[in-house]
Amino acid sequence: MLKNTGDYRWALAELAQRQKTSKGAPAYSRYINRPMGRRLAAMAYKMGLTPNQVTGISALCTFSAIAIIVLLRPTWWQGILVAGLLVLGYALDSADGQLARLQNSGSAAGEWLDHVVDAIKTAMLHLAVLVSFYRFTDLDERWYAVAICFQIVATVQFFAMILTDQLRRLNQGTRTHFLKGEGRSSALYSLAVVPTDFGLMCLVLGLMFLQPVFLALYLLLLVANVGFIILALRKWYREVRSFG
Template identity: 35%
Template structure:
């Protein structure tokens, strides 16, 4: 054991809390976002304390998280007041803790696999479709405006198009190499130098944060209790807005790269 590891072990509490701290340390990712480091993954480590010696596999935990996520849609549609948003936020965070726990369990049990990473990506996109659909139905029922159902249909189509574009540009035939799910999150990406590159980096970082809705859904649910603030509508504006920008940017890149006559030379 190195000096650093020895110091870390001494600093950790003994007993159950010490074991949870060890599980968190041994199963976390090297590069991760703020919400995961300080909220989701520590809570997932508590869950793993009870799951680590069971027969549950990482993929089974992934499926459990997907089933739990259906409760988010149910709360949004059936409880169309502030309470519904708060309940949806609580269920969403529980489902996301399971989403974190599957990868942590895989690393803890040495059961990581490429197909597991692709399954995670698939389930995440299905959750995005469910969330957009649930919010559109909620807004339609609350405001009695058919346009929200049309927004929901268009939004679900947009999410599907963006997902298809992501799968396409990751193909080795297009990218020149095989890009695995989550690879961009593992790269160290500090702020670049220069005013314009830094501004673009800030915009991209903000857009990435918006796509990762578990990081801010709780704040949105709390703000939904304010008079005149429609958290459901704001979710659609922000979430679908960033998806539209991504689909436009990525689609334009594919058009420029593959549409030029020189591509066949």
């Protein structure tokens, strides 16, 4: 039974004790997105929202940003709008799970909805960049291949990460995500894997109007993500194989 219903400060303090483990979390997610999500979750709790409603608001922000990338020519104000909506959507994506833990209302249906929204986002984001390249630039067509490769890498990474997490929980006999204190990664590791963080991509996509800067960062992130997925797939396969 929840106490102090509607109290923002109580909810914020309670959420601080119910955070997911930092193990494997990149720096943006660990130090920026989760604290933002915690505050949004406390606000949603005070407003009486459900986790699924927060997921819906997150999806609205994220898909609006993707539509703007496709429909509007990159400009400084378009970049601010895209980055702002993506950052807010990502923070709300963290908030829905935190709110569910606070309300003790987590469910298989809620997790399913959250993952489906994430899957749609993952399947669309770099295709939107590809369409923007085609509509609004005269870039060499090899840059189209960069966006397509990024789309493939992002999709494989998302699916493999979610599947590994599900199998890991099944093997350890738990239906919930591991909480704070149940394993952690060093700050150095979090910084090392920050190129794989969706939060960083949110900020980089806001720079599409600065084409040379964006292209350089976009290509570097692709190379980093390819390197990460090659190493991660090997590690995850060995881990899953040990389950028997």
